[in-house]
């Protein structure tokens with residue numbers, strides 16, 4: 001059994017892992033990364049993202065530090081708004097029903113801007129998220145929902161740039177290298193066991209950082225922890241996040257933490273493949289439902305499509321779709337709003353029907369009770385408050401009073417051809433439960449809540465940050481903040 005040596009070993013090569021590796025390297029550590037996926041499938045869930053990233057900022061001056069390439073014209077024609085720390089806290093507390101761990105949340109919120117500046121300083125590039133997070137109002141782009149920046153090149157650009165920067169700084173990345181065990185003598189973690197290319201070997205280091213994602217791609221664990229039916233969900237991202245890092249840490253006495261029965265899950269094309277497809281990225285998602293309605297097999301609406309901006313509802317509505325008969329729904333739109341549909345509605349691999357009349361559309365909605373659907377549409381159209389002005393950039397209060405399932409904002413009658421409908425099911429993004437870390441060092445805690453010497457964690461596999469729901473764009477900043485923290489601590493410990 002051959003051995004490899006480093007100061008710090010990082011398990012995984014997604015965003016959290018690279019941020020950890022870069023921070024450890026910056027602290028003088030020799031860093032070795034092990035990535036389970038082969039090179040052509042690398043990057044974890046981070047590679048599947050559109051790169052949208054949420055962080056607190058006080059407006060254009062902060063944004064200019066992160067995006068120095070912004071032109072005067074862009075600045076003049078865009079209302080970026082602000083997203084204060086208070087607003088970020090409010091969103092985290094509200095969507096997690098006040099369950100988010102206050103110390104983890106504080107670190108996330110208060111160091112989010114500084115982490116973005118650090119990433120920029122390390123060579124990462126960012127651009128405004130015009131395509132998905134802004135609408136043009138009176139000749140000015142207005143951002144909504146607390147998100148206005150994305151990584152240049154989306155998720156694939158992010159992974160490519162982080163890989164290049166890490167390698168240029170001497171970080172070694174091993175692909176097709178699955179870490180199977182932690183080397184632990186009961187007192188200190190001192191390395192990992194690796195399976196790579198038909199070989200098994202040990203790699204030694206003074207510290208190990210786990211950044212190997214959640215258990216969303218593990219059918220058995222999903223069913224065990226999220227509950228019955230979750231075996232039926234499609235996986236939006238990588239097939240490699242099967243909970244290995246969590247299992248290895250639990251095996252040596254780490255404390256489980258957070259919302260083990262909770263996850264991020266969205267409306268996802270009914271005919272999408274079992275796992276994500278990097279060529280399509282996140283485009284199987286269908287996130288323009290706030291401007292239409294959703295019906296299930298019984299022909300009835302089942303959720304308030306306009307309860308809030310999509311950034312604050314999409315991550316919990318996948319579960320609602322999974323709970324419907326036969327785990328599907330149809331999203332229905334009419335001609336008035338088709339121009340508002342996101343790019344993902346125009347991909348080739350889409351499950352879509354269209355017609356010139358509602359009756360014609362009803363004939364094409366596979367699996368749906370036709371008459372009940374037409375009754376539902378009539379009742380919905382009648383209830384829409386057409387006297388309230390429709391405005392997609394704010395919670396416009398244009399609702400449907402009197403309906404059993406209300407639509408609170410952006411209600412439009414569905415009566416103008418062409419009519420379009422898109423079939424979705426549940427796509428799981430990542431799981432919320434994971435390991436317990438010390439919020440100021442990133443060290444993994446054991447069941448007595450004492451740090452396990454030599455062991456750190458970051459990213460999806462850290463529990464306690466998200467419960468029930470999630471504000472869009474927080475996964476990448478979560479990985480960056482806690483990856484950087486773990487890398488800084490591990491790098492410092494390795495030097496000592």
Ligand SMILES: Cc1cc2nc3c(=O)[nH]c(=O)nc-3n(C[C@H](O)[C@H](O)[C@H](O)COP(=O)(O)OP(=O)(O)OC[C@H]3O[C@@H](n4cnc5c(N)ncnc54)[C@H](O)[C@@H]3O)c2cc1C
Pocket residue numbers: 011012013014015016017034035036037042043044045046047048049050051052053054177178179180211212213214236237238240241242243244245276281282429430458459460461472473474475476477479
């Ligand atoms: C389709 C999609 C779109 C998304 N869009 C956004 C978005 O726009 N903005 C946002 O903030 N978040 C988004 N997210 C969520 C975001 O991707 C995650 O929260 C974040 O990328 C997780 O980063 P991570 O580094 O913890 O995990 P990952 O990026 O998943 O990396 C984990 C890595 O560990 C590797 N690994 C697993 N087991 C082992 C092992 N035993 N040994 C070695 N390596 C192992 C995996 O192969 C993987 O490469 C999206 C997710 C998906 C799936």
